[in-house]
Amino acid sequence: MNSLLRQAVNGQARIIRLGILCAVLAAVSAVGLLALSGWFLAGAATAGVGGILAVQGFNYLLPSAAIRAAAILRTGTRYGERMLSHRAALFALAEVRTALFSIVATKALAGDETARSGAIANRLGSDVDALEDSVIRKVSRPGAWTAAAVGLAAALMLGWRASLVLLAAMVAMRWAARTLAARLLPEPLDRATAAHTGLQADYADMAAPCADIAVYGLAPAMTEALALLARDHEAARLEVARAEGLIGASQTMIAMAGLALFIAVSHATTPLFALGLLGALAALEAWGALATTDIRGHHLALAQAHLASLAAPLAPSLVAGHSISSTPDLLLCGTSIPYGSRVLMRGASGAGKTRAIETLLGLRHDAPQSLGVGGVDPTQAGLAALRPIFALAAQDAQLIAGSVADNLGLAHAGLDENAMWHALRVACADDVVRALPDGLQQWLGGDGARLSGGQRRRIALARALLADRPWLVLDEPSEGLDSATEARLLASLGAWLTETGKGLVLISHRPAMAALTDLAVDL
Numbered sequence: 001m002n003s004l005l006r007q008a009v010n011g012q013a014r015i016i017r018l019g020i021l022c023a024v025l026a027a028v029s030a031v032g033l034l035a036l037s038g039w040f041l042a043g044a045a046t047a048g049v050g051g052i053l054a055v056q057g058f059n060y061l062l063p064s065a066a067i068r069a070a071a072i073l074r075t076g077t078r079y080g081e082r083m084l085s086h087r088a089a090l091f092a093l094a095e096v097r098t099a100l101f102s103i104v105a106t107k108a109l110a111g112d113e114t115a116r117s118g119a120i121a122n123r124l125g126s127d128v129d130a131l132e133d134s135v136i137r138k139v140s141r142p143g144a145w146t147a148a149a150v151g152l153a154a155a156l157m158l159g160w161r162a163s164l165v166l167l168a169a170m171v172a173m174r175w176a177a178r179t180l181a182a183r184l185l186p187e188p189l190d191r192a193t194a195a196h197t198g199l200q201a202d203y204a205d206m207a208a209p210c211a212d213i214a215v216y217g218l219a220p221a222m223t224e225a226l227a228l229l230a231r232d233h234e235a236a237r238l239e240v241a242r243a244e245g246l247i248g249a250s251q252t253m254i255a256m257a258g259l260a261l262f263i264a265v266s267h268a269t270t271p272l273f274a275l276g277l278l279g280a281l282a283a284l285e286a287w288g289a290l291a292t293t294d295i296r297g298h299h300l301a302l303a304q305a306h307l308a309s310l311a312a313p314l315a316p317s318l319v320a321g322h323s324i325s326s327t328p329d330l331l332l333c334g335t336s337i338p339y340g341s342r343v344l345m346r347g348a349s350g351a352g353k354t355r356a357i358e359t360l361l362g363l364r365h366d367a368p369q370s371l372g373v374g375g376v377d378p379t380q381a382g383l384a385a386l387r388p389i390f391a392l393a394a395q396d397a398q399l400i401a402g403s404v405a406d407n408l409g410l411a412h413a414g415l416d417e418n419a420m421w422h423a424l425r426v427a428c429a430d431d432v433v434r435a436l437p438d439g440l441q442q443w444l445g446g447d448g449a450r451l452s453g454g455q456r457r458r459i460a461l462a463r464a465l466l467a468d469r470p471w472l473v474l475d476e477p478s479e480g481l482d483s484a485t486e487a488r489l490l491a492s493l494g495a496w497l498t499e500t501g502k503g504l505v506l507i508s509h510r511p512a513m514a515a516l517t518d519l520a521v522d523l
Contacts, residue, residue, distance in 0.1 A: 004096050004099050004100070005096055005131050005134075005304075008095040011091075012087075012092050012135075016085075016139055018080070019080070020143075022080035023081040023139055025073060026074055027150065027286055028150055030078075031151055031279050031286070032066075032150065032279075033071055033074055035279035035282065036066055037278065038275050038278035039272065039274055040063040041274065042271040045270075081143065085135070085138075085139035088139065089135040092135055093135070096131060103310055126193065126196070126299075127302075130302075133300070134296075140289070141293065143286065144287055144290050148286070151166060151279050151283020151287075154275060154279030155279065157276050158267065158276040158277075161265040162265050166283070169255060169259075169261075169262070169284065170283075170284070173287060173290075174290065176254060177250065177290070177291035180243070180246060180250060181291075181295055182298075184246065185244075185298050186298045188237075189302075190302075191232065192237050193302070195232040198229050199230060202225070206222050206226075247291055247294070248288075248291065251288040259277070259280065259284070262277070263277065324373055324374040324376055325339075326388075327470050328375075330372065330373060330471070330503075331370060331371055332345065332356070332360070332369070332371065332505070332521045333370060333522075334369070334370045335521050337505075337519075339471075340501055341503055342497065342503070342504040342516055342518050343503075343521055344506050344508070344514055344521070345505065345507050345520075345521050352367065353523055354475055354507065356369050357473060357505065359379065360473075361386055362382060362383040362385075365379045373389060388469065389471055390469055390471050391411075391473065392475075393460045393472075394460065395457075397448070397459070397460035398460070399451075399459060401444070401445060401446040402443070402444065403438070403442055403444065404420075404436070404440045404441070405440040405441060408423065408440075408463050411463045412466055412467060420462070421440075423465040424458075426493065426495075427458045427459070427461040428492060429455065429458035433459075457476075457479065457480065458489075470503060472502050473505045474508070475507045476509070477489065477506075478510050478513055479510070483512075486510065504516060
């Protein structure tokens with residue numbers, strides 16, 4: 001069992017034990033109910049044929065009471081098994097999900113990011129679902145074993161040959177399920193999983209620019225692109241369904257053949273025969289449910305292997321990290337930039353200025369320029385090491401679905417309103433926020449939907465100022481502003497930089513903003 005799951009399941013040990021107890025009692029009562037019902041019906045019929053004396057001598061009260069008790073016990077314990085097993089699975093997997101998110105986030109911060117977010121989300125969701133099913137079946141499996149034991153005990157009443165036939169049928173059912181699952185399922189399951197992962201990842205990539213796709217009439221082309229993967233997925237799932245159907249059919253055929261032979265070798269009175277036969281039938285029904293474990297075994301094995309690799313320790317180079325000064329110099333396109341400098345990155349549109357900046361900040365790893373932070377290559381440092389160095393106000397300002405205060409509070413824990421208003425004044429956004437009905441508590445909607453592009457950028461700029469990092473990185477901060485507002489922003493930012501002594505890396509095509517800088521780097 002995966003170590004993450006084992007730790008989480010151990011925390012639900014009491015609930016799991018109660019669930020197993022319910023599963024065992026449900027199995028005993030289910031087999032007993034059917035066996036006793038068969039014995040009672042056959043005995044009552046035999047007594048009826050035997051005449052009035054036999055009828056009067058037949059005690060129907062105790063069997064009736066036992067049947068009713070078994071029915072009530074079966075209903076209650078079956079409900080308890082379902083409730084407790086799902087409760088244990090939900091609570092255990094809640095811990096696993098939290099741990100997995102922490103692992104993925106930690107590795108991403110350290111620079112160990114190996115897949116698209118859509119693929120990661122889909123794969124983790126599928127893996128966790130497999131683990132959840134394994135927890136539920138951990139509770140139900142003892143019930144199947146108990147049902148088999150009770151059925152074999154009932155079969156002994158018909159002779160050792162009948163019991164041996166039933167045991168042989170059970171062994172054959174397990175062998176067939178495991179063999180067929182191992183031969184038929186891995187390859188189509190792998191193809192179905194790969195196709196589904198690709199579908200989810202592609203869909204996630206296409207969902208973000210959905211408005212552009214609709215505006216430019218690209219929906220049919222996108223649909224066709226998804227349809228190719230969808231057809232592969234459907235074909236693989238159809239093959240999986242056929243294999244599962246064959247496994248289920250093998251269980252039914254072996255059980256029926258075993259029951260036929262069971263009947264042939266049984267020797268007992270009619271009531272005992274009915275008891276043993278129906279007890280064996282109930283036991284085989286419960287036993288056949290174990291085939292589901294075999295059917296899902298490959299998926300579970302893949303999930304455990306994937307999660308084990310995910311939970312593996314970081315590479316030594318990532319764990320060791322890099323020691324970066326709290327006031328580091330920068331290397332931009334081969335040019336050394338001392339801490340506290342104000343540098344303008346210049347270049348034509350499309351030259352790669354944003355890509356270079358995002359690589360410098362550890363957000364990507366594909367800039368061809370020579371970059372460094374305190375003598376360390378940012379592509380090797382990891383986001384966790386670089387995050388305390390830079391405060392970014394990106395051209396595409398990202399805001400969360402929350403209030404103005406919620407968005408500003410992301411910069412630093414424990415910010416008060418005075419600090420927020422000061423940052424908003426420096427970013428020339430205080431008048432925007434004061435004009436909102438609820439001020440700092442105004443709900444902005446998804447990605448700041450209530451604000452214009454220029455207003456979002458100024459809110460994001462205020463958040464970057466609040467982060468209080470050694471280097472402030474601004475990408476087109478005055479884009480969309482009128483000349484008067486740009487002049488106010490230029491003056492307030494200049495005063496803030498002089499007061500704090502922070503370094504500045506600026507990308508801007510607006511000539512006025514160049515007045516903030518004292519040197520330039522050309523791409």
